[in-house]
Amino acid sequence: MTYPVAxxxxxxxxxxxxxxxLLPWAVFFGVLMLVLLHFVGTEQGALTVFSGESVHEWVHDGRHLLGFPCH
Structure with missing residues (x-):
């Protein structure tokens, strides 16, 4: 029996x-990361954008994981 050889x-x-x-994509993802860092690090603090505790509850574990104090 013979087998074909690739x-x-x-x-x-x-x-x-x-x-x-490449530069526009790098700028886009850089700005996106800064926005995400804002929501994880400072949202529901002094620079709040949304009122209430909903954003805080969604990113609560991420804050602890990244070392941000939230209590």
């Missing part, structure tokens, strides 16, 4: 991503 493919060369195409 022939190796030629190595593909990938073109580097230009900085001009």
């Amino acid at each position: 022939t190796p493919l030629s190595p593909s060369t990938r073109a580097p991503i230009p900085i001009r195409e």
Whole structure:
């Protein structure tokens, strides 16, 4: 019984991503991370955006995990 032998493919060369195409995505994710850090770290404090305790309850464990005091 014979088995077919797979022939190796030629190595593909990938073109580097230009900085001009990468920069808008880096800025977007940087701003997104800052907004998330705000909600985890300071929401329901001095710089509150939403009233009530709902945001605090949603991010409560994340605050303790990241070392933010909330009590």
